[in-house]
Amino acid sequence: MALSTYLAGRSRDELTLTDPDFLNDRRVELRLASPVVSADRTAHTVVTADDDRIRYDALVLATGSRPFVPPVPGRDLTHCFVYRTFEDLDAILRTVRPGSQGVVVGGGLLGLEAAHALSRLGVRPHVVETAPHLMPAQLDAGAAEVLHRHAAGLGLRLHCGTAVAEVHARSDGTVRAVTLGDGATLDADLVVFAAGIRPRDELAGPLDLARGERGGFLVDAYCRTADRHIWAVGECAAVQGRCHGLVAPGYAMAESVAAQLTGRDVEPFNRTDGSTTLKLLGVHVATFGTTVHPGDPRPVEVAFADGIARYAKVFLRPDTGSLLGGILAGDTGSRSPLGSFVGRRPPADLEQLLLP
Ligand SMILES: Cc1cc2nc3c(=O)[nH]c(=O)nc-3n(C[C@H](O)[C@H](O)[C@H](O)COP(=O)(O)OP(=O)(O)OC[C@H]3O[C@@H](n4cnc5c(N)ncnc54)[C@H](O)[C@@H]3O)c2cc1C
Numbered sequence: 001m002a003l004s005t006y007l008a009g010r011s012r013d014e015l016t017l018t019d020p021d022f023l024n025d026r027r028v029e030l031r032l033a034s035p036v037v038s039a040d041r042t043a044h045t046v047v048t049a050d051d052d053r054i055r056y057d058a059l060v061l062a063t064g065s066r067p068f069v070p071p072v073p074g075r076d077l078t079h080c081f082v083y084r085t086f087e088d089l090d091a092i093l094r095t096v097r098p099g100s101q102g103v104v105v106g107g108g109l110l111g112l113e114a115a116h117a118l119s120r121l122g123v124r125p126h127v128v129e130t131a132p133h134l135m136p137a138q139l140d141a142g143a144a145e146v147l148h149r150h151a152a153g154l155g156l157r158l159h160c161g162t163a164v165a166e167v168h169a170r171s172d173g174t175v176r177a178v179t180l181g182d183g184a185t186l187d188a189d190l191v192v193f194a195a196g197i198r199p200r201d202e203l204a205g206p207l208d209l210a211r212g213e214r215g216g217f218l219v220d221a222y223c224r225t226a227d228r229h230i231w232a233v234g235e236c237a238a239v240q241g242r243c244h245g246l247v248a249p250g251y252a253m254a255e256s257v258a259a260q261l262t263g264r265d266v267e268p269f270n271r272t273d274g275s276t277t278l279k280l281l282g283v284h285v286a287t288f289g290t291t292v293h294p295g296d297p298r299p300v301e302v303a304f305a306d307g308i309a310r311y312a313k314v315f316l317r318p319d320t321g322s323l324l325g326g327i328l329a330g331d332t333g334s335r336s337p338l339g340s341f342v343g344r345r346p347p348a349d350l351e352q353l354l355l356p
Contacts, residue, residue: 212238
C-alpha cells in the first residue's frame, strides 16, 4: 500500500512486506512466477502453472484482486494504465513527462493517490468520479467537501457526478483525449484507471466453491469456505458476502485463520466495523464503528462542521442515544477515543472530542 513511494525513489526491496528471516525460514517454501492454476478438493492438491502438484492439509486462498477497468471504448489504447503493481508504475514512469496531460478515472482512495503521484511527476491531473462526491465508499458529502477543497487547492482538476465515456486515439494509437458523460472533452496523454477492484476468485471454479454476489470466495465470519480445509482472506474473500478492499480487515482475517490453524481462540470477523484512518493528499479522513445504515430504525445523525477545514458526523441510536459510528475529515480529533464509545452513550462534550 506504500506503492506510491516507489515513484519517489523507494526501491522494491524497501517496499517488500516480508523480512529476510521469514523467507529463510525452512518451514516456508516460496514459489515465485508459478501461479496456482488449478486445484483438486478431493485429492487436496493445488496445481501450479509449471504443473507441480502441491498437497495441502489446509488451503488459505489470498489471491487479492485485480483492477476493474470500465468497458469504455478506447480503454486498451497505448498509455492507458492501471495502478497496482511495480510494473504498472514503471510503465507510467516511462510515459509521463512534466507538463503531460493526465486523466485519472476514479475519485476513491486509489484514484486520489494516483492523481497525487502524477502531480508530483509534473502532471496536473483531472480526476473523474461517477459518484456526486469523492471517496463515496468511505465518506459522506460533508467530509468529501473538505477533501475536495483541499485536493482542488493542490491543483487536481476534479469532475464528480460524471463518467468517462470514451478514450480517443492519436494516429499512432496512443491516447489523445477523453470524453465524459457530460459532454466535456479533456486532452490527455495518459489515462490511469483506478475505478475499483474485482476479487481474483478464478480458483472457485476448479475448487467448486461458492462466490459472493459480487464475486470473491464466499466465507463465513471465520473466513471458512464450505470446505472445512479451505479458507480465504484479504481482498479475494467475500466475508458473509462482502469483500473488503483495505489492509486492516485483511490482516484481521489473516490473524483469525492463523489462530484457527494453530488452535487458538478466535473472535468472528466483525464485518460491520469498517473503521479506517487514511491520510490522503495531506488530509486526515477516518471512519469508525458503523457508518452505513440500511433499513430501520434510521440513526440520528449529528454533524459538526467548522468552516470547510474540518467536519465530523456521528450516528446515534434513536432509542438509546448510544454511538453507532462516525466520519471525520480534516483536522479533527483522533478516532481512537471515539471508537471506545461505540455501543455506549457518548460523553456530553462530544463536540470537544470531535473538533478539539
Ligand atoms: C497503490 C495502492 C495504495 C493502497 N493504499 C492503501 C491504504 O492506504 N490503506 C489501505 O488500507 N489499503 C490500501 N491499499 C489496498 C491494499 O494494498 C490491499 O487491500 C491489500 O494489499 C490486499 O492484500 P491481499 O493480500 O488481499 O491482496 P494482494 O496484495 O493483491 O496479494 C495477492 C497476491 O496473490 C497473487 N496471486 C493471485 N492469484 C494467484 C494464483 N492463482 N497463484 C499464486 N498467486 C496468486 C497476486 O499476484 C498477489 O501478489 C492500496 C492499494 C494500492 C494498489
